[in-house]
Amino acid sequence: LIESPTYWGAIIAARQVGVRLVPVPTGTDGPDLVALERAFNDTGANVFYAQPNYANPTGAQWSPSTSARVLEMVRDHRAFLIEDDWAHDFGITTDATP
Numbered sequence: 001l002i003e004s005p006t007y008w009g010a011i012i013a014a015r016q017v018g019v020r021l022v023p024v025p026t027g028t029d030g031p032d033l034v035a036l037e038r039a040f041n042d043t044g045a046n047v048f049y050a051q052p053n054y055a056n057p058t059g060a061q062w063s064p065s066t067s068a069r070v071l072e073m074v075r076d077h078r079a080f081l082i083e084d085d086w087a088h089d090f091g092i093t094t095d096a097t098p
Contacts, residue, residue, distance in 0.1 A: 001021075001022050001024050001036065001040065001043070001047065001048040001049070002014070002021050002024065002048075002049045002050075003023075003024055003030075003031055003049070003050050003055065004023030004024060004025055005026070005057055005058060006026075006049070006050075006051065006055070006056070006057075007051065007056040007057070007084065007086075010049060010084065014049075022039050022043050022045060026055070026058070026060065027058075028058070028060050029060070029062065029063050029066055030050075030052065030060065030062035030063065030066035030067070030070070031066070031070065033066065033069055033070070033073075036048070036070065037073055040073060040076075040077045040079065045077070046077070046078070046079045046080060047079055047080045047082060048070070048074055048079060048080070048081050048082070049082045049084065050070070050081065050083060050084070051083070051084045051085075051087075052066075052067055052070075052083060052085075052097075053085060053087060053088060054087035054090050056086065061094055067097065
């Protein structure tokens, strides 16, 4: 599973090694939690690639409640979370939270 939109380089890298990507819509507060749960259930995916801080290309930062719910879903589905924290030090008025 992968946030959509997301960093095009991650999409290219995944495709080059044959990973089937399933997009999950994301907005200013992070991924659509209903869509994420549905994607886990429908696909049996065991990985979610995400950018919770200063996402590329949206610049979004997840709320604490979204982060907690995503982690809960990942655990419930016995999956892995790949956090792309490329912009960790870019916060001006906010702090990045892993």
